[in-house]
Amino acid sequence: MSNKAPQRVADFQNRIFREDALSVVRRLPDQSIDLVFTDPPYSSGGLHSSSRARPPSEKYINSSAGTYPDFSHDNKDQRSWTFWCMTWLAEAFRVTKPGGYLVCFVDWRQLPSLTDAVQGAGFIWHGVAVWDKTPGCARPRRGGFSAQAEYMVWASRGSLPKDSSTFLPGVFNERVPRPKQHLTQKPDELARQVVRLVPPGSTVLDPFAGSGTFLKAASDAGHLWIGCELEPAYADIAETRLRLHIPAESNEI
DSSP states (O other), X not given: OOOOOOOOGGGTTTEEEOSOHHHHHTTSOTTOEEEXXXXXXXXXXXXXXXXXXXXXXXXXXXXXXXXXXXXXSOOOXXXXXXXXXXXXXXXHHHHEEEEEEEEEXXXXXXXHHHHHXXXXXXXXXXXXXXXXXXXXXXXXOTTSOOBOEEEEEEEESXXXXXXXXXXXXXXXXXXXXXXXXXXTOOOHHHHHHHGGGXXXXXXXXXXXXXXXHHHHHHHHTTOEEEEEOOSXXXXXXXXXXXXXXXXXXXXXO
16 A cells, blocks of 8 residues: 555646646546646548548648647547547546536547547536637638638536536637647637636646647636646747746746
């Protein structure tokens, strides 16, 4: 039997961990997180396995390949991606407080798999919000509809809080930030709106922090935050953006 004391959520707050997300989330205490807000690798960007196996910088932004660092976990087939999501989402469910939220980005290809994984992990699925990138940022498609949107699957652990006074739209019309700091960066204003789901002082977890957009929004809203980012180049960017909000005694940066 281990004599090691269980870790407190305070040991993780306001820190970015340069580790695999699952290894960090597994160490978090039960029911310690108010909002899991994240944008995991989609393992998408192609209709065939040969396309999905390409590096993210080639799949998603062909015109600027090599401009942004690539990231891992983005070349799985749909079945293995769903199983992987079930694994980390089950841990996310364990650490989420009753009435706490999950908000997870995804694209159209993986939307059905993610909603299955979210429910399989134990969350109650409440719906899908739309990020409309606006016509100026859409990819036209001959003979069909432009690729203009991504999606946020939102869910909760148990029933939603009855005392919430927050009302958010179902469609967010926000352009991709320019210049971007991450290959798949999301808009700052969208992130600021989402973190309003929980009251100031809540703890927000982003297991796939990228350049730290969601963590920065959480910090600016008066929340505590926990981030994981395995890619060193992106962890550097996130830490720079959040340096004023990271305790000086932290050993993580």
